[in-house]
Amino acid sequence: xxxASPAKAYGLHLGVIALLFGLSFVLPDYYHGLLARIMVxxxxxMGYNMLFGYVGLLSLGxxxxxxxxxxxxxxxxxxxxxxxxxxxxxxLACGVVLSAIIxxxxxxxxxxxxxxxxxxxxxxxxxxxxxxxxxxxxxxxQVVPQPARVLTFGATVLDLTNPTVRYxxxxxxxxxxxxxxxxxxxxRYGRVLVAIRENEERTKMxxxxxFSNKLSAVVISGTICAASGAAYALLFGYVGSSFASVQYSIxxxxxxxxGGAATTLGPLIGTLFMYYVIDIxxxxxxAYLLIVxxxxxxxVLFFPKGILGTIRQRWLGWxx
Amino acid sequence: MHFGPHLLLATxxxxxxxxxxxxxxLGLSLVFGVMRVVNVAHGEFFMLGAVLAWAISTAVSGHPxxxxxxxxxxxxxxxxxxxxxxxxxxLRRLNYNPEAxxxxxxxxxxxxxxxxxxxxxxxARPVEPPFSYRILLPWFGYSGYKLxxxxxxxxxxxxxxxxxxxxxxxxxMRATQYDAETAQAFGIPVGRVYGGVFALxxxxxxxxxxxxxxxxxxHYLMGQDPLLLSFIVVIIGGxxxxxxxxxxxxxxxxxxxxxxMFFSPTLAKIIATLVVAMVxxxxxxxxxxxxxx
Numbered sequence: 001x002x003x004a005s006p007a008k009a010y011g012l013h014l015g016v017i018a019l020l021f022g023l024s025f026v027l028p029d030y031y032h033g034l035l036a037r038i039m040v041x042x043x044x045x046m047g048y049n050m051l052f053g054y055v056g057l058l059s060l061g062x063x064x065x066x067x068x069x070x071x072x073x074x075x076x077x078x079x080x081x082x083x084x085x086x087x088x089x090x091x092l093a094c095g096v097v098l099s100a101i102i103x104x105x106x107x108x109x110x111x112x113x114x115x116x117x118x119x120x121x122x123x124x125x126x127x128x129x130x131x132x133x134x135x136x137x138x139x140x141x142q143v144v145p146q147p148a149r150v151l152t153f154g155a156t157v158l159d160l161t162n163p164t165v166r167y168x169x170x171x172x173x174x175x176x177x178x179x180x181x182x183x184x185x186x187x188r189y190g191r192v193l194v195a196i197r198e199n200e201e202r203t204k205m206x207x208x209x210x211f212s213n214k215l216s217a218v219v220i221s222g223t224i225c226a227a228s229g230a231a232y233a234l235l236f237g238y239v240g241s242s243f244a245s246v247q248y249s250i251x252x253x254x255x256x257x258x259g260g261a262a263t264t265l266g267p268l269i270g271t272l273f274m275y276y277v278i279d280i281x282x283x284x285x286x287a288y289l290l291i292v293x294x295x296x297x298x299x300v301l302f303f304p305k306g307i308l309g310t311i312r313q314r315w316l317g318w319x320x
Numbered sequence: 321m322h323f324g325p326h327l328l329l330a331t332x333x334x335x336x337x338x339x340x341x342x343x344x345x346l347g348l349s350l351v352f353g354v355m356r357v358v359n360v361a362h363g364e365f366f367m368l369g370a371v372l373a374w375a376i377s378t379a380v381s382g383h384p385x386x387x388x389x390x391x392x393x394x395x396x397x398x399x400x401x402x403x404x405x406x407x408x409x410x411l412r413r414l415n416y417n418p419e420a421x422x423x424x425x426x427x428x429x430x431x432x433x434x435x436x437x438x439x440x441x442x443x444a445r446p447v448e449p450p451f452s453y454r455i456l457l458p459w460f461g462y463s464g465y466k467l468x469x470x471x472x473x474x475x476x477x478x479x480x481x482x483x484x485x486x487x488x489x490x491x492x493m494r495a496t497q498y499d500a501e502t503a504q505a506f507g508i509p510v511g512r513v514y515g516g517v518f519a520l521x522x523x524x525x526x527x528x529x530x531x532x533x534x535x536x537x538x539h540y541l542m543g544q545d546p547l548l549l550s551f552i553v554v555i556i557g558g559x560x561x562x563x564x565x566x567x568x569x570x571x572x573x574x575x576x577x578x579x580x581m582f583f584s585p586t587l588a589k590i591i592a593t594l595v596v597a598m599v600x601x602x603x604x605x606x607x608x609x610x611x612x613x
Contacts, residue, residue: 058419105601112358112418113600116551120597123548127590228549250426257423287438297410300423 004210006186009320010203013182016265017175024167035262036167040176040231047261048252053262054190055217056197060115060249061122064102065222067095067244069229071136074239075134078147079135084151084160090229095226096219098107098125105165107211119249126244141240144233151219166235170302174268175229177224181263184220185320193217194262201264225252257299260306269307325459334577335570336466336535339473340528342569344546345553346480347524349565352554354497354517355419357411361428362525363547365403369395369526370430370447371440373387377447385450388534396526403504407515416514429543436540450532461597469531476527477488493517548589549576552596 027035044066051057052139072094106117127134149156154265158165184190195203196210204210233239242248248310251274252267259270274295278288299306305313311318348362372395391420406428414420453464484490495503504510523544528559536542553572557564574593579588 058422060422105597108601111605112422113604115419115422116358116555117597119602120551120593120600124590124593124597127593131584131590156461156558253423287434288439289430289432293427293434294428296430297424300420300427301410301413308370 006226009182009186010179012320013178013264016268017171017178020171020174023170024164026032029098029261030162032163032167034275034279035079036144036163039055039170040112040228040235041275042255042268042271043174043177043228043231044225045255045271046181046264047221047226047228049261049263049267050181050184050224051217052253052256053266054185054193054197055214056178056216057214058115058120058253059106060246060253061102061118061120061125062221062225062244062252063248064122064125064143064208065095065099065225065246066229066248067125067129067241068098068222068233069231070233070239070243071229073230074142074233075135077165077233078142080147082147083206084149085235088227088234091226091230091233095223095229099219099222099226100215102222103215107214107218119246122246122249124246126241126246129241129244137239139241141242143238144239145180146237149234160235169235170231173227177227177266178268179283180224182320185264206250250296254296254299256306257304258295258306260308260310260312261310263306263312265271265317266306266308273307321401321458325457327578328459329462330458330578330581331574332462332466334574334579335470336532336573338570339470340532340574341546341549341553342477342566343473343528343531343572344498344525344570345557345565346477346562347521347528348550349554349557349562350493350517350524351521354493354563355411355416355514356418357416358418358425358519359421359518360547361406361427361432361519362425362521362550363545364429364432364436365399365522366525366529366546367436367538367540367543368399368402369438369529370533370542371400371540372444373530373533374538375440384448387532388447388450390427391447392449392530395530396523399526400519401603404515404519404573411516411561412511412520427440433540433543442540444484444537444539446537447533463535465534469535472531473528476524477562477566482523484562522599548593552592553598555600588612 020056023035024032044062047065048059051059051062062072069091071091073087075126076082076090082090099184102121104117106114106121108116127308130138133139145164146161149160151160160169192203192208192213195206195208196213229243232243253269256267257270257272258274259266259268274292276293277295281291284286303310308319342363344366347365349360351357351359373388373391374496376391376394377384380390410424410428411421413442414424449463449465451465453592454461455464455467484493492503492508492513494504495508496510500510503513528546529542549572553565553568556572557566557568576588576592592605
């Protein structure tokens, strides 16, 4: 695989961000709102891709990291009355702590056991939310009150419920996550992660501490997912246990597989594509889980590299 | 009621759970043991068994026992056929790659669940038990049907054990489990064994569901708890070990019954799941299994 020059790689990604910025002014209201949501969820998928695509660790429990950010930020506002930046930081902190603990435990296992262990920890997290329904709102969930969702910089007040502010905040988060991912992937550290994916024993033999590299990858991945969850709570104002259920652990896997694992832009494309497929088909049928199921099977059978993965293999070898 | 009878009731309820769980988990354990496939759709085969039992028993008129017996025979056969088709069309093409098959069986889970919702609907529907005899104990009356579930499960488990250890089919299955490549070299049709084992695993789940449906109703989401509990049982019992699976099923069923009678069921699930995750982390071969090769 040939390597892109920094200018080419960063140029492409900045171009995508500029395109998303431009779309804000031309999209009709409905798609404007939808795209804001997709960008936040694409960050979730990027966090997932960090671990699944680059380190090759298939987790079935990433909903707990999304949930940690969602509840960390949401409850900080609802129960403690914190401001928006403090709540976002609280969500991130929850993600860091949880992913470090889970990483330390789950990384003792490999392969199928890793998948099952992460799924079980996520299930415990989900059940804990239901068990402490008095604070979390249980499966009903809670609404983050509108007056609390404002950002104050001195005299300027930004209302996160305003569609334009919401879109731009989502875009800002997306851009930061995208550029961080790109920088990590192109760094020496990113190459070590790929080496672990390709052959862990050999990487160990070459003198790399694979455990601490994997652990830091879990924490980075979990924190990006938590950032997405915290942003979701703040921008869309709803905190509910369904976001921590197994389904939300499967969805990022689906988005990443569809867009192309181990590609920086794959998560965005996968999320965008899946959302629109569901949006279009929901006009004909309510059976969207059927589409998710069929998509998963078809992808894994015929299209294991996903959209961008296939494009990279056939035409654009330099794609990061 | 005093503590003693209360505990007895909890134990009986726990044993019924254990009986159904042992059958379901055995199916999962066989599939994992022989094929190295983690079947996430296993709970949906369980649900299909229950839903089909409702459909068959309502279609058969006359005494409820007739409908129930028809369901007990036909439902597992249909579920087994569906599993066989899924195995041929999907799992075999994936070459039984562990990670790809997990993703594919997640896909199957969603497809089966959604089809059940579309064609069966969101309601929970009861199936009449084949007989409604109550055994009167000094403190409370207990359903004779529930006790017969325990007996039926014990019978089926013994039969499976006999097939596995005493027959040629069992020998072929064990040979495939031990080393598929060598088995193939000795002329064992490994592909057909895999298909058969996957269907058998699904059928065991379906039988368990038909047995439980007269006391718990058929619902399209009912596969989730058995799936999680079966995972727990299979992990604690050690993968591919029949004895471990049964012991673990009794252990989990009893503790689940007793803990949820005295504490909150959610808390019981949290503790069980956490304990099992820790077992997987610190003792991956299970409590009864031996270290894998």
